[in-house]
Amino acid sequence: MEQTNESSFKQAYRCFPLSDINKSHLEAGNRIIMPPSALDRLAFMEVEYPLLFEIENPASGQVSHCGVLEFSADEGFVFLPNWMMKTIKLIEGELVIVKKTSLPKGTYMKIQPHTMKFTSLTNPKAVLEKAFKHFACLTIGDTILITHNHEDHYLDIVETKPSNAISVVETDCEVEFAQPLDYKEPEKKPKTVITWKNDPDCKAQEEPAKFTPFTGAARRLDGKTPPAEPISTSDNGSDAAAERMRMTTDLIVKSHKRQGKLVFGSDDTIQPAKISKSVSKQDVKEGSLKIEEQKFQPFTGKKYILAG
CATH class of the missing domain: 2.40.40.50 (Ubiquitin fusion degradation protein UFD1, N-terminal domain)
Structure with a gap:
């Protein structure tokens, strides 16, 4: 051989x-x-x-x-x-x-540890100087082993100068560390965006108010305010408005029947007083004629005096 x-x-x-x-x-x-x-x-x-x-x-x-x-x-x-x-x-x-x-004496080397445990040592360069006493040379592509405090550390030789293989015996050599193989980029937390209400650029556009018919307040002819009715916010707004209008009309009609109020036109709802049995038909007839004469008839040329 x-x-x-x-x-x-x-x-x-x-x-x-x-x-x-x-x-x-x-x-x-x-x-x-x-x-x-x-x-x-x-x-x-x-x-x-x-x-x-x-x-x-x-x-x-x-x-x-x-x-x-x-x-x-x-x-x-x-x-x-x-x-x-x-x-x-x-x-x-x-x-x-x-x-x-x-081999030429080395002037530069770049080393990549396999774990972050090595880079977390107090002084990794000092550890290397001590470990390299057991090495005569280094070659790009090698995965070397060094021991420190009874722990094994593997390192990849990534780059060497002035050649692909260098001597490390009695030489001053610059050492650079690449990121360990198990290094992971820290996760970026999503930014918290705070929107201030007084910021004109962040104001939300207000929706235009919807038109709701018959939402005005009711009024009575006697000057009193009718009880407040809750405003319905349901989709059936027309039915609610019609109900409020009917109730308002009933209030107005009732106010017309109160004593001391002026009522225009005839009131068909007023029932005639019951006729006593002792009154003759002739008296009723004469009384009716007197009432007809006292009714106000516009533009008849007659004058009427309201009894005080």
């Missing part, structure tokens, strides 16, 4: 997670464990330090970068953090190609 080249190092290994050799405490980082033969080859090559490697999944073509922690693995094997295997979709026991490379 080993490929010999005096100027480069490129080797294929079977990959396994660090947990298989009881080194799970090295998960929060990106340094791998290689076999001693790799160190022997590198010792005879002109290489730059720190030692950085490109790792590639030959099945998918996905690539990431890492450093090396020690050379103590069995020959033909390499042990990687579990998160790195997931990043380039490696399955335990599959082949991975490890190639020596060099």
